[in-house]
Amino acid sequence: MLSAAEVKRLSMLARLEVRPEDGDRLARELDRILGFVRQLEAAPAGEIEPLVHPLDLAQPLRDDEVREQVDCETIERGAPDVAEGYYRVPRVIE
Amino acid sequence: MKSRLRVPELVAADPRHARSAADRYRERIRVHNPRLNAFITQVDPEVPPAAGPLAGVPIAHKDIFVTRGIRTTCGSRMLADFIPPYDATVVERLARAGCILVGKTNMDEFAMGSSNETSAFGPVRNPWDPERVPGGSSGGSAAAVAAGLVPVATGTDTGGSIRQPAALCGVTGFKPSYGRVSRFGMIAFASSMDQAGVLARSAEDVAWVLRGMAGHDPRDSTSVDRPVPDYVAALTRGIRGLRIGIVRNFFDDGLWPTVADRIQAALAVLEAAGARLTDVTLPNLSLSVPVYYVLAPAECSSNLARYDGVRFGHRADRPEDLFDLYCRSRSEGFGEEVQRRILIGTYVLSHGYYDAYYLKAQRVRRLIRNDFLRAFESVDLLAGPTTPTPAFRLGEKTADPLTMYLNDIYTIGVNLAGLPALSVPAGLVDGLPVGLQLIGRDFDEETLFAAAADFQRRTEWHRAEPPGFEDVSG
Amino acid sequence: MKWETVIGLEVHVQLLTESKIFSATPTRYGAPPNTQAGLIDLGYPGVLPVLNRRAVELAVRLGLAIGATVSRRSVFARKNYFYPDLPKGYQISQYDRPIVQGGALEIPLPEGIVKRIGITRAHLEEDAGKSVHDRFPDATGIDLNRAGTPLLEIVSEPDLRSPAEAVAYLKSLHTLVRYLGISDGNLQEGSFRCDANLSVRPEGETRLGTRTEIKNLNSFRFVEQALRHEADRQAGVLEAGGLVVQETRLYDPDRRETRPLRSKEEAHDYRYFPDPDLLPLVLEESFIERIRSALPELPTAKRERFRSAYGLGPYDAAVLTQSRELADYYESARQAGAPDPKLLANWILSEVLAKLNRDHLEIDAAPVPPSALAQLLIRIADGTLSGPLAKTVFEALWAGEGTVDAIVDARGLRQVSDTAALEQVIEETIASHGPQWREYCAGRDKLLGFFVGQVMQATRGRANPQTLNALIRKRRDGSS
Structure with a gap:
């Protein structure tokens, strides 16, 4: 069973808020899914090359040219909090 | 009462004609959509262009394709007010071909679901029985086409999201080879499996539309630079002489006997048309669901990290600090299933688990693809049911995510392997549609069209109309 | 106890491209906030990355110049973490299969000693944006103009044994990337940024001590100061019987100390995995060979050639070849007929560099072109000018008073040998x-x-x- 601490670690990494009253249910659900996928452990895959892309193709390369015009006005209109051209977030202390 | 128009019949030489076709469908959406909730956003058609190979064909886009200036939600509260500043390649190409956009269809949130019940805009109802799900995640597109609210709709298929709702709603759903259609502007769920496709009444209609949207796009590195064959021309090739492998694994327990009967009957039609049927077993196919539920969540956990309340999308009110801004914006914006998958994906990629889960799943993924490639050494197509059961009831599988996942057991392997596949209506079980799935070789969409069109020349299932939605538009 | 310092450096070099590594927006520095951040840079829903060929070529250029293995197949991965200047919630980088592996950089040390510093790897990645903390009273502003600028991260082996060696390494690398034309190397604008890993150990010990990572080393002077302070701090901790904590520290140049970065809410777990939006980068032999054949003469080779061909001492040769432009200036003057190679070197190293320094000019902008300097030296050799007179003429040349002969005539500076x-x-x-x-x-x-x-x-x-x-x-x- 996934521990409460484990669920907390995952939710922090993923930046999701898990309400305390949901913690147990979520842990059970995640545990069941992880238990299900764990059947892969027994699969006879050995050292076979992992398949990341279905197609064995190489990355295409683009010419180094400026082509995109930035439409600041439209982009700003869609942003939750913009001032003086900056996106704003609560103060970050480094 | 006139039967519904085929896409080639809708292609209008006269723009006034096109306008009236679009208006007829708009009217049907207005009348019938409240019962189905198939659309998230209805779009008033602009004056359609006079030219183009699809001039005047009304179309609906799954709300996962971004549309410039038209709200695109991806079925999520996160993007409830998102107005994209650009068009997806698919949207752009179909518009250029002359299609008229009439609306954006409902879907499972971020395409994560098999019943359309994870949509933040409420579930879509199956036109064949409003108490039942339409399937998902392209459930809005499937229901809209089935109910005649639109002749064709786009969809996306990551683990069966076109084929499964097509089967459950009794329409034809086509997922092309991975790389055939550009993913640019298609909001990502699991990038290595997502592929855009088409839902329509018939293989013929699908071929017309897919021809207009397929092809290389330099803006998508994973889109393949090879010529697009004429799918419409492939429709007349016929089944005769094709070797079709029946995937025995698909007929194991879990498949309803009544569904199995419909599939057997459909296979008999293929055989009568001159196909040679053989049995095929894909030894590792049973692992496709667990592989999928490692890889898709892994990719989605990263793909959905951009929704952080800073540049677009939902932002929590009065955040205490940055961490609070992130956590609350995301937990308020995402529904339960999306959050569950993000957490699973975070887990399988995290330190100490990566090799056992993610890496192992990618290895097994190759085994599964190799199984398909081996099978295609001796057959031209693979066949089987699209789903183990007809449409289930709303709420029937929401309590247990795992039960829901197993609904995609016959469709997921195809996405892991990147192959093209389709579902065609193959009859009714207790008044509910059942789909026959055909799977093709890499980039051999033509053989799929040939077989499906021939099948549909010999059957009437794709013409069946759900009660209460018979076409009255004449 | 005598302590030995062990240092490895990670240098982020901004590559000299017109457009970003995965998008077609400009990389220009200093634009108003967010005016160069396009939809791909912002991580808009639905966008996809496409790799810039030029960035790949520049990375290969460095690989070839340091004698590294240029990977025929490398892979882009996602490094996942949340930070407001990282729009997608992940950085596209290279992880277990970088484009450049191995190689070495030779660095000059005092007394003509040359030390070989191993390079572990160099990989391509995208830069993040910038956080601005002093603009708003209770908010941090985010400017994403820099997001997506191509970076080459060059990681050295822990082969450096003192802050001075670290600086010598950085200077050599700085010279190299500018020679190669892969970066403008502008430190003020952040085109050349350095993080250091440092540990100390008792002299004679072969195992490595616990290291700390020091960030914010934005000038050669800071690097030396910061590393010296950090080495002293670690030695102090160990001498007091304590243990060095593996952590990231920030150098504060005002207080001249390093301090731990405020501890994050959690330990990092970057969850690297191959980016499914990008395919493996496969380089054909012909692609690499084309770049190899166009490589310029490298600093070490040029230094050696200056010594052997012009009979210059090690110091003169090193300084003259510090930048390609300065070396070109020297050789242009030679070609224009400057007769005595050593005298020419002296003139450039003393007069020309002093004036450039005084006027804050780069060699390209020197008001005395190499041909004029050559003419001046010809007039010294033919007895027209004495050394002191030549300096007067040089001043006039610098001030733009005309050609050498015109100045000599106008001012009546011809030497009397009669x-x-x-x-x-x-x-x-x-x-x-x-x-x-x-x-x-x-x-x-x-x-x-x-x-x-x-x-x-x-x-x-x-x-x-x-x-x-x-x-x-x-x-x-x-x-x-």
């Missing part, structure tokens, strides 16, 4: 300084300088010093 003319001035000088002349003839050799000075004054500095010296001696020897 024996008869000089002899006459010498006679006049002796006549007016009889007592001094007698003392000189009586053996006070120091008075030679006095007479030279007098004659120079009388000729306004134009007398040829060698001729003058010889004539005065000859006059004394004749009169005794």
Whole structure:
């Protein structure tokens, strides 16, 4: 069973808020899914090359040219909090 | 009462004609959509262009394709007010071909679901029985086409999201080879499996539309630079002489006997048309669901990290600090299933688990693809049911995510392997549609069209109309 | 106890491209906030990355220059973490399969010693944006113009043994990337940024101690200071019986100390995995060979050639080849006929560099072109100008007063080497300084300088010093 601490670690990494009253249910659900996928452990895959892309193709390369015009006005209109051209977030202390 | 128009019949030489076709469908959406909730956003058609190979064909886009200036939600509260500043390649190409956009269809949130019940805009109802799900995640597109609210709709298929709702709603759903259609502007769920496709009444209609949207796009590195064959021309090739492998694994327990009967009957039609049927077993196919539920969540956990309340999308009110801004914006914006998958994906990629889960799943993924490639050494197509059961009831599988996942057991392997596949209506079980799935070789969409069109020349299932939605538009 | 410092450096070099690594927006520095952040840079829903060929070529160039293995197949991965200047919630980088592996950089140390520093790897990645903390009273502003700028991260082996060596390494690398034209190397604008890993161990110990990572090393001067402070701090901790904590520390140049970065809410777990939006980067042999054949002469080779071909000392050769432009200046002057290679080196190293420094100019902008300097040195060699006169002419050249010959004529600076003319001035000088002349003839050799000075004054500095010296001696020897 996934521990409460484990669920907390995952939710922090993923930046999701898990309400305390949901913690147990979520842990059970995640545990069941992880238990299900764990059947892969027994699969006879050995050292076979992992398949990341279905197609064995190489990355295409683009010419180094400026082509995109930035439409600041439209982009700003869609942003939750913009001032003086900056996106704003609560103060970050480094 | 006139039967519904085929896409080639809708292609209008006269723009006034096109306008009236679009208006007829708009009217049907207005009348019938409240019962189905198939659309998230209805779009008033602009004056359609006079030219183009699809001039005047009304179309609906799954709300996962971004549309410039038209709200695109991806079925999520996160993007409830998102107005994209650009068009997806698919949207752009179909518009250029002359299609008229009439609306954006409902879907499972971020395409994560098999019943359309994870949509933040409420579930879509199956036109064949409003108490039942339409399937998902392209459930809005499937229901809209089935109910005649639109002749064709786009969809996306990551683990069966076109084929499964097509089967459950009794329409034809086509997922092309991975790389055939550009993913640019298609909001990502699991990038290595997502592929855009088409839902329509018939293989013929699908071929017309897919021809207009397929092809290389330099803006998508994973889109393949090879010529697009004429799918419409492939429709007349016929089944005769094709070797079709029946995937025995698909007929194991879990498949309803009544569904199995419909599939057997459909296979008999293929055989009568001159196909040679053989049995095929894909030894590792049973692992496709667990592989999928490692890889898709892994990719989605990263793909959905951009929704952080800073540049677009939902932002929590009065955040205490940055961490609070992130956590609350995301937990308020995402529904339960999306959050569950993000957490699973975070887990399988995290330190100490990566090799056992993610890496192992990618290895097994190759085994599964190799199984398909081996099978295609001796057959031209693979066949089987699209789903183990007809449409289930709303709420029937929401309590247990795992039960829901197993609904995609016959469709997921195809996405892991990147192959093209389709579902065609193959009859009714207790008044509910059942789909026959055909799977093709890499980039051999033509053989799929040939077989499906021939099948549909010999059957009437794709013409069946759900009660209460018979076409009255004449 | 004697402590040995062990340092490895990670240098982020911004590559000199027009557009970003995965998008077609400009990389220009200093634009108003977010005016160069396009939809791909912002991580908009639905966008996809496409790799910039030029960035790949520049990375290969570095790989070839340091004798590394250029991977025929490398892979882009996602490094996942949340930070407001990282729009997608992940950085596209290379992880277990970088484009450049192995290689070495030779760095010059005092007394002509050259040390080989191993390079572990260099990989391509995208830069993040910038957080601005002083713009708003209770908010941090985010400017994403820099997001997506191509970076090459160059990671050294822990082969450096002192802060001074670290600086020598950075200077060599800085010279190299500018030679190769892969970066402008502008430190102020952040085109060349350095993080260091440092540990100390008792001398003679072979195992590595616990290291800390030091960030915010934005000038060569800070690097040396910061590393010295950190080495002292670690030695102090160990001498007091404590343990060094593996952590990231920030250098504060005002307080001249390193301090731990405020601990994050959690330990990092970057969850690297191959980016499914990008395919493996496969490089054909012909692609690599085309880049190899176009490589410029590298600093080490040029330094050696300057020593052997021009007979320069190690110091002169090193300084002249510090930048390609300075070396080109030297060789252009040679080509324009500057006769004496060592004298030319002296002139550039003293006069030219001093003036550039005074006027805050780069060598490309020097008002005295190499051909003019060559002409000046020709006039020294043919006796037209003495050293001191030449300096006067050089000042005039720098001030833009015309060509060498025009300045010489206009100011009447031609050197007087005519024996008869000089002899006459010498006679006049002796006549007016009889007592001094007698003392000189009586053996006070120091008075030679006095007479030279007098004659120079009388000729306004134009007398040829060698001729003058010889004539005065000859006059004394004749009169005794």
